[in-house]
Amino acid sequence: MRFILKVxxxxxxxxxAYTLFLKVYPVKASYYSYLQENQIRAEDFHFGNQTYDxxxxxxxxxxxxxxxGLNKRSTTLNFIGxxxxxxxxxxxxxxxxxxxxxxxxxxxxxxxxxxxIRPALNPLYSSFLNYLPFLQEKNHPINVLTGQVSSTTHxxxxxxxxxxxxYNMGRNMEFENKYVDTLQIKESAKKIKKYVDYFxxxxxxxxxxxxxxxxxxxxxxxxxxxxxxxELYFRKVSRIPPYPNLNALQTYDGNHLVESxxxxxxxxxxxxxxKNKNDWDHNL
Amino acid sequence: xxxxxxxxxxxxxxxxWKATAILIISILVNTIVSYKVSNDKKQNVKAWxxxxxxxxxxxxxxxxxxxxxxxxxxxxxxxxQPFFHFLILVPLPIGVSFFTFEGISLLVDSYKQxxxxxxxxxxxxxxxxxxxxxxxxxxxxxxxxPILKADQxxxxxxxxxxxxxxxxxxxxxxxxGYFLKMVVADNLKDITADLIYPFEIYHPVTxxxxxxxxxxxxxxxxxxxxxxxxxxxxxxxxxLINNFNFPYISKSFSEFWTxxxxxxxxxLKEYLYIPLGGNRKGVFRTYFNLFxxxxxxxxxxxxxxxxxxxxxxxxxxxxxxxLINNYFKPNxxxxxxxxxxxxxxxxxxxxxxxxxxxTIHEIVNFYKALAPAYWHSFTLSNREWYVxxxxxxxxxxxxxxxxxxxxxxTINKLEPFLYAVLLFxxxxxxxxxxxxxxxxx
Numbered sequence: 001m002r003f004i005l006k007v008x009x010x011x012x013x014x015x016x017a018y019t020l021f022l023k024v025y026p027v028k029a030s031y032y033s034y035l036q037e038n039q040i041r042a043e044d045f046h047f048g049n050q051t052y053d054x055x056x057x058x059x060x061x062x063x064x065x066x067x068x069g070l071n072k073r074s075t076t077l078n079f080i081g082x083x084x085x086x087x088x089x090x091x092x093x094x095x096x097x098x099x100x101x102x103x104x105x106x107x108x109x110x111x112x113x114x115x116x117i118r119p120a121l122n123p124l125y126s127s128f129l130n131y132l133p134f135l136q137e138k139n140h141p142i143n144v145l146t147g148q149v150s151s152t153t154h155x156x157x158x159x160x161x162x163x164x165x166x167y168n169m170g171r172n173m174e175f176e177n178k179y180v181d182t183l184q185i186k187e188s189a190k191k192i193k194k195y196v197d198y199f200x201x202x203x204x205x206x207x208x209x210x211x212x213x214x215x216x217x218x219x220x221x222x223x224x225x226x227x228x229x230x231e232l233y234f235r236k237v238s239r240i241p242p243y244p245n246l247n248a249l250q251t252y253d254g255n256h257l258v259e260s261x262x263x264x265x266x267x268x269x270x271x272x273x274x275k276n277k278n279d280w281d282h283n284l
Numbered sequence: 285x286x287x288x289x290x291x292x293x294x295x296x297x298x299x300x301w302k303a304t305a306i307l308i309i310s311i312l313v314n315t316i317v318s319y320k321v322s323n324d325k326k327q328n329v330k331a332w333x334x335x336x337x338x339x340x341x342x343x344x345x346x347x348x349x350x351x352x353x354x355x356x357x358x359x360x361x362x363x364x365q366p367f368f369h370f371l372i373l374v375p376l377p378i379g380v381s382f383f384t385f386e387g388i389s390l391l392v393d394s395y396k397q398x399x400x401x402x403x404x405x406x407x408x409x410x411x412x413x414x415x416x417x418x419x420x421x422x423x424x425x426x427x428x429x430p431i432l433k434a435d436q437x438x439x440x441x442x443x444x445x446x447x448x449x450x451x452x453x454x455x456x457x458x459x460x461g462y463f464l465k466m467v468v469a470d471n472l473k474d475i476t477a478d479l480i481y482p483f484e485i486y487h488p489v490t491x492x493x494x495x496x497x498x499x500x501x502x503x504x505x506x507x508x509x510x511x512x513x514x515x516x517x518x519x520x521x522x523x524l525i526n527n528f529n530f531p532y533i534s535k536s537f538s539e540f541w542t543x544x545x546x547x548x549x550x551x552l553k554e555y556l557y558i559p560l561g562g563n564r565k566g567v568f569r570t571y572f573n574l575f576x577x578x579x580x581x582x583x584x585x586x587x588x589x590x591x592x593x594x595x596x597x598x599x600x601x602x603x604x605x606x607l608i609n610n611y612f613k614p615n616x617x618x619x620x621x622x623x624x625x626x627x628x629x630x631x632x633x634x635x636x637x638x639x640x641x642x643t644i645h646e647i648v649n650f651y652k653a654l655a656p657a658y659w660h661s662f663t664l665s666n667r668e669w670y671v672x673x674x675x676x677x678x679x680x681x682x683x684x685x686x687x688x689x690x691x692x693x694t695i696n697k698l699e700p701f702l703y704a705v706l707l708f709x710x711x712x713x714x715x716x717x718x719x720x721x722x723x724x725x
Contacts, residue, residue, distance in 0.1 A: 003452045003700060007459075010704035018708070032670045033474035035716045140713045142471070142673050150666040164482045 015134070018141070022133050029138035030147030034060075034080035039137040042090060042116040045077055047130065051096045053281065054273060057087030058104025061211045061255055064262050067270040083110025085188060086117060088195040093120035100205040100273070100280035102240065105230045106213070106223075106255075108192065109185040169214060169254030176220035189229040196237060205280035209240040212265065214254040238279070243268055285414050285441065288520070292423035296379070299427065303377030306347070307421065313339050314387040315416040318394040318434075319409055329395065336391040344384040350374050352587040379427040381584055385551055386420050386432055392555060393434035415441050422522070424513040428506070430527040430547035433554075437522070444521030454518045456703065461511030463677070463706040464504040470715030472501035472674050475667060481646055483653035487662045491653060497671035498640050499633035500678050503532065506545070525550070530685050532632075535624040537601040540632060548584070552577050574606070575599040585639075590647075594638035601631060677709075 031037050053073040056062050062078035077087040084103050089112055091097065119126040129135050137143065196206050208230060217223065243249065249261040257265060273280070297304040317336035321329050354363075354371040362368050407415065419437050420426075476498040483491055510527035517524045531544035541549045557577045563570040575596070582595015641647050684695055 001451055004455050006700040007455075007703045007707065010701055011707045014704055014708045015711075018712070030666055032471075032666060033477070033716075035474060134712045141709065142670070142713050145673055146666050146669045150664070150669045164485070167482065 015132070018134050019132065022139055027139060027144045028147040030143050030150065031137070032146075036137055036143070038079045038082060038113070038116055041077065041079065042086070042113075043119060043129065043136050043138070045075070045090055046093070046119050046126070047136070050075075051094075051098075053099045054102065055087070055091060055098045055100075056102040056104065056209075057084040057091070058102075058209075058211070059083050059107040059110060061106050061213075061257075062104045063256070064259070064266075065269065066266045067273060068267055069270050069274055078104070079113060079116065081110075082113050082116070083107045083188070085110065085192055085195070086113045088192065088199075089117045090120055092195065092198065093117075097199065097202055097204050099203075099282070100207065101199060102207045102209050102269070103192070103196070105208050105210050105226065105234075108226050108229060109181060109188045111184070111188060112191070165252055165254070168252065169216065172254050173216060173220055176217070176222040180221045180225050182225055185225055185229050189233045193233045196234065203282065205238070207238050207240050208234050209269075210242075212243050212246055212249050212257065212261075214251050215246070217251075217254040240269065240272060285418055288423075289414060289417040289421055292418070292421040292426060295423040296421065296426055299378050300375075302375070303380075306343070306377050306380070307383060310340070310343060310383055310387055311417050311420050314390050314420065315409075315413045318390050318416060319412050321391060321394045333391055333395050337388055340384040340387040340391075344380060347374060347377055347380050349583075349587045352589075356589075376587075382428065382431055383420050383426065385555075386434075388555060389432065389551065390416060390419060390434040390438075393438075397435040422517070424516040424520075424522075425524055428509050428513075430510055430513065430525050431551050432524065432547070433550070436525065440522050448521060449519060454515050457511045457515030457518060459703055459706050459710070461508045461513075461515055462710050464508030464511065466508075466714040466717070467706075467709050468674050468678060469501050469505035469508055470717055471713070472497050472504070472671065472715075474715060475670050475674070476501055476640070478667070479640055479650075481649055483650050484658060486653070487660070488654045488658050489662050490665075490668060491650065493668050493671050495637065495640075496633055497675060499532075499629070499636055500675045502636060502639065503528070504678060530682055532629050533625055533682060533686065534628050535621055537598065537605050537628060537631075540628055541598075541602070548581065552581050556580065571603045571606070574602050578602060588642075590638045590642070590644065593644070594635055597631075597635045597638070677706075 029040055031040055052075050054067060054070055055074065056065055056067075056076040056078065058076075058078040059082060060078065060080040062076055063080065065076050065078075067074040077090060079086050084105070084107075088101070088103070091101065119129055133139050134141070199206055210227075210230075213223075243265060249264065250258045251261070252258050293304060293307065296307055314336060317332050317339070320332040321336070324332060350371050351374055354368055358368055363372060415438060418441060419432065419434060422432070422437075425432055476494050478486070479491075479494050479498060486494075507528040514524050514526065525547050527546050529543040529546065531540055534540035534543055557573055560573045560576070561569055562573060565573075576599075578595045578599030579592060580595070582598070583592045585591040585594070637647050637650060641650065688695060
């Protein structure tokens with residue numbers, strides 16, 4: 001028993017010391033897996049004080065989208081392996097709502113990620129994370145340590161990776177033709193509809209955005225079914241127009257845009273929002 | 285005791301409630317047969333024993349291997365027929381490999397071990413039923429071992445007292461077990477998930493680092509689970525066999541198998557290798573026995589030919605090692621020993637690929653991606669750093685073990701601090717929880 005007490009005492013000292021360290025020394029967040037990345041993104045958004053005019057919500061397909069010209073007042077709340085629903089749930093819990101939300105519709109069926117919205121829905125858990133910051137994903141000791149020694153993330157040979165586009169696309173196409181959960185798409189669409197109604201009632205402009213993908217991917221059973229429900233539930237909601245020159249965009253697996261194409265699409269999206277600012281920025 | 289049996293069965297049911305019936309039938313049959321083996325007339329005993337063993341092997345074969353055999357030996361055009369379709373869809377009850385082996389141990393030990401037979405003979409059938417049920421279903425070991433031997437567990441069954449619990453031992457086992465599982469294995473799991481085709485997009489150094497990371501992950505996952513099982517059993521007053529004894533410092537493959545999954549190695553040795561004749565029936569039979577035990581040991585892990593190949597590699601390594609040892613005198617210098625440790629660790633790690641990758645095709649592609657053509661300039665990214673940082677505690681754990689005799693006092697002084705750090709890391713750095721790798725066996 002003496003040993004256990006000693007360990008407990010030392011444990012408390014370590015907790016205090018590390019909490020103090022985090023307060024004094026601003027750490028650089030590092031992460032490895034997409035689960036960590038999602039967690040950090042959700043926690044940063046939940047605990048952050050910054051308010052945004054425009055927020056993009058979506059899946060990994062929206063990864064890296066920026067809005068040049070609106071940079072500081074906009075953010076992308078996308079989750080890899082997740083979907084728009086989680087982003088919408090997180091936004092709803094914030095005190096100040098954005099002026100516009102760009103809602104990616106490509107992976108409409110992805111359910112709410114309970115883990116990511118836990119701090120937003122559970123005040124006690126949120127307080128724990130707030131007062132004991134080492135519990136937040138970005139402050140985990142190994143993430144902090146790696147952040148100090150490593151500056152590069154995920155060194156993949158993209159030149160090699162691009163050789164496998166057809167392989168990756170074939171795999172994704174097979175998946176998207178095989179696993180079509182119509183019920184799940186419908187359920188998610190219904191839930192998203194409730195959020196959309198809520199935000200619109202609170203003066204937030206919603207834009208539905210279907211991100212460009214390879215034409216073969218757009219015709220998978222899953223995609224066709226998704227488009228059907230978008231049409232069914234969100235007919236009256238504004239749309240981001242289709243990208244004018246689809247041939248100029250390239251993906252690395254049929255779904256995800258490569259960096260240069262992402263930049264092109266970001267510019268297109270930002271230009272559209274700036275051009276239509278009167279529709280969503282009521283302070284003008 | 286009955287309470288512990290009910291709790292254990294309930295615990296099993298929470299994982300897969302439909303399989304509870306299989307567990308209960310297994311307990312009932314093994315109880316009846318072991319009772320008969322201990323109490324029936326001498327001329328009937330062997331028949332009961334063989335019947336019981338056949339039941340356990342039949343259960344294991346039906347639930348674990350029928351699908352593999354159907355897919356391998358039946359024409360694929362017949363799969364749509366109801367009978368073959370049924371065989372392909374037979375579910376795998378969690379822990380079936382463990383409780384059938386324990387059933388065999390109960391039968392064989394009640395036949396061979398005087399102490400076990402004596403205990404059973406002095407019991408009423410009901411009392412024997414409760415004890416056998418506890419032996420097979422005892423929840424800390426039920427799903428992924430350690431595989432218990434009846435002669436070591438049954439004599440321990442009895443009333444336990446709170447004052448006899450060694451709290452420090454329980455605390456250490458649980459902290460270390462949870463640390464290995466939640467911090468090391470669960471974090472490495474998300475990094476080694478990158479070991480998927482196409483491998484060519486990674487530098488060969490990255491692939492090797494990921495493979496070594498997987499080697500540490502599988503150790504941390506299984507040794508962590510075993511320590512948690514040991515801790516929980518100690519909390520209830522039972523001592524289970526220590527399943528791992530720092531396997532990655534083994535200087536030979538035979539030593540590796542005395543340190544890795546010790547309860548399985550012991551089971552295979554006592555109930556398969558020795559009954560087959562062990563090393564008592566000439567050189568050829570010894571090699572053959574080694575080979576067949578490792579082949580079946582591999583297949584025990586999973587019903588795919590991957591696992592059989594994995595076992596075959598270990599069987600071959602053991603046979604080659606034995607052959608070399610017969611002709612060469614061992615060199616006892618430290619450098620030579622270190623070299624042997626590295627060699628065994630490397631071969632064992634490369635063999636883990638058969639665990640990690642699903643098809644032989646993928647394994648071949650992995651090796652292809654190590655070809656000289658891919659050895660271009662290498663940049664250290666956070667992927668490699670993460671593998672390093674999560675492997676570091678395991679390395680440190682091994683170093684402390686190696687230095688335990690030379691620096692006993694210092695290590696003892698440091699111990700509370702080290703456990704406090706482990707506790708802190710469990711709280712602050714646990715990975716996203718994943719299933720135990722050995723649950724699928």
